[in-house]
Each structure stands twice: as C-alpha cells, then as structure tokens.
Amino acid sequence: MTDTTAIEVQQLRFGWKPDQPVLQIEHLHIPKGQQVFLRGASGSGKSTLLNLLGGLMSPQQGQIQLLDQLLNTRSQRFRDRFRADHIGVLFQQFNLLPYLNLIDNVTLPCRFSSLRRQRAGNPEAAAESLLQALGLQSFVEHPVKTAELSIGQQQRVAAARALIGQPEILLADEPTSALDSDSRDQFLTLLSQQCQQHQTTLVFVSHDLSLSHHFDRVIDLSEINHKGAV
Ligand SMILES: Nc1ncnc2c1ncn2[C@@H]1O[C@H](COP(=O)(O)OP(=O)(O)OP(=O)(O)O)[C@@H](O)[C@H]1O
Secondary structure, X not given: OOOOEEEEEEEEEEXXXXXXXXXXXXXXXXXXXXXXXXXXXXXOOHHHHHHHHOOOOOOOEEEEEEOOEEHHHOOHHHHHHHHHHHEEEEEOOOOOOOOOEHHHHHOHHHHHOHHHHHHHOOHHHHHHHHHHHOOOHHXXXXXXXXXXXXXXXXXXXXXXXXXXXXXXXXXXXXXOOOOOHHHHHHHHHHHHHHHHHOOOEEEEEOOOHHHHHHOOEEEEHHHHEOOOOO
C-alpha cells in the first residue's frame, strides 16, 4: 500500500444475503493513473464491486483502500465526503437534471466539494473546456437544456460532470450501453484522453469485450472473484 496506489482491495467478502456471497476477492491492486476494463458476465457482481469501491456500501469482511484512505472502517458520512472529493461516477442512467443547462449540470460536483471547486479553478470555464474536449462545443455556444440532447450527447455531459475538478478516480458502469459501436469508440477515445491528461484512475465496467483495446488492463471478474470457494 504505497502512495502509487489508487485502489487496493484485500480479503473482500460481500453478499446481499449472508449465506449467498456475491464477491470474494483476495487481492486487487490498481495503481494510480491506470485505466482498467472490468469485464464479467451479467449478474457476476461488477456493479456491486463498483458500489463497494465508491463507498456506497460496505463489505461484510475485508479492506478497501482508496488513495491513502481505508474506507471500509469509516462512517457513511466520511465515505460520502470522500466520494464527493475524490471520485467521479458515471452510470448507465446519466442522472442529469433535465431542467438545468449543460454548464449547471457539469458544475454540480463543485457545489458538493470545495476541493473539486478549487481544482476546477473557475468551474464554469472548466465545464466549458470539458464540454469542448468531449465534442459539445456547439452547445456551449448555443445553450440548451439537457433534456433536448440525444443519448450520446447526454452521456458526454455526464462524463464532463464526472471529470470536473479532477477526481483521482473515475468509476464508470456501462455508460456506453445505449450507443452504437462508432459512438461508443469515439466516446471511449475522448474519455481515455481526458483520464490520461489528468492521471485519473479509471475503472470501466462492461461485458462488451470489443471495447477492451481502449484500456491499459483488462480484469475478468471471474478470475479474481472466488465466491463459493471453500
Ligand atoms: N440491491 C440488490 N439486492 C439484492 N441482490 C442484488 C442487488 N443488486 C444486485 N443483486 C444481485 O447481486 C448479483 C450481482 O449483481 P450486479 O448488478 O453486481 O451484477 P453485474 O455483473 O453488474 O450485472 P450486469 O452486467 O447484468 O449489470 C446478482 O445476482 C444480483 O441479482
């Protein structure tokens, strides 16, 4: 556990019911800046692992360290604060606020975290620059409500929101599942560039193995998850 660690999991056990383990992971180490593709069959526990890494839930056993913090021993309140400061989340349902414009949606994390606000410098300018980098330049010049955007455009707004204020870790759960393959590849190229630029550690969950070439490392959940082993 060094200062090059983004994520370190040890002896993790989690089950929604005590007698039905979903995850049993002896060890997982992800260094800072690595871009990881986490694959696995439907129902194998990918989203559950992402929720545990994001501090949304606690394991029944084991340790989860993010950056220099052992999260599983901390309160929900501490984990929520830590997530707001250090983790960008990008989910399949983008959870954008339809009545707000793009800039207001993207700058939301800066309202919940003074650290991210500080890192963003000028949040509105940072949001504009992220939206431009993600190919939404025209909507910066001609503002619209997010409800007026296509799914692919909404997804890029959600990515900009996850990236604003340079969180050290980005957790993405199937954010490309609603897109065609060309848009998916284009989006992943942009996302990967953004993460590389800021040395963001990316954990990207999907069962679509054709996307794996965008990443530094592919982890097959079935190879690290020994649930059911005696
Ligand atoms: N809130 C919940 N309560 C009880 N069981 C759950 C809950 N969420 C998930 N599960 C169960 O945990 C297991 C893992 O689910 P999870 O959503 O993590 O899988 P996944 O690999 O992300 O699947 P998919 O690729 O289909 O999204 C499944 O058996 C699922 O039924």
